[in-house]
Amino acid sequence: AQSVTQLDSQVPVFEEAPVELRCNYSSSVSVYLFWYVQYPNQGLQLLLKYLSGSTLVESINGFEAEFNKSQTSFHLRKPSVHISDTAEYFCAVSYYGGSQGNLIFGKGTKLSVKP
């Protein structure tokens, strides 16, 4: 079965430090990849996505993720985090030619930014 693994359930980090949230998926077939962010008591919001083209994608608030096909990874990075980045982050994948209903989520990583 296809799956998404987020290797860290919790990541504590100090403000202005760099952070990497890891995401691996199970299949080497062509994929669409997403990172979502969830702030407390809110729904999930799209942070960034990879559909095709450049393997490095960026969000408007300084996050970036790189699609690595050989390692089946889509790690999320930010060079300097802020307190306001404290949230839960979900990686998701769907597959070319697969059902649009087949959007698979990882279990999430809670990012806690400390002053």
Next chain:
Amino acid sequence: DAGITQSPRYKITETGRQVTLMCHQTWSHSYMFWYRQDLGHGLRLIYYSAAADITDKGEVPDGYVVSRSKTENFPLTLESATRSQTSVYFCASRGGNTEAFFGQGTRLTVV
């Protein structure tokens, strides 16, 4: 207002009662989804729908019923609520092989 809305935002119900969670989207997206979110389990797919009158089971469908008579609505019914169904429920919609859009969630407590 454009978007996807869920109602109610909060609900407390008793064990054994039937409860329906509503979801409405304004984009005419073909796909709609219901997830539940529980600590330690992330998001788990309950049911999804590819179009009006087409629904399919997800990972955890037992105890839930869905219908989709109109493209824009996708209600989720708990036929006889149990305490294990206490959770946060999210509805989402998707118009193609791009991102899904999520509602704000319904926090359901079964006592």
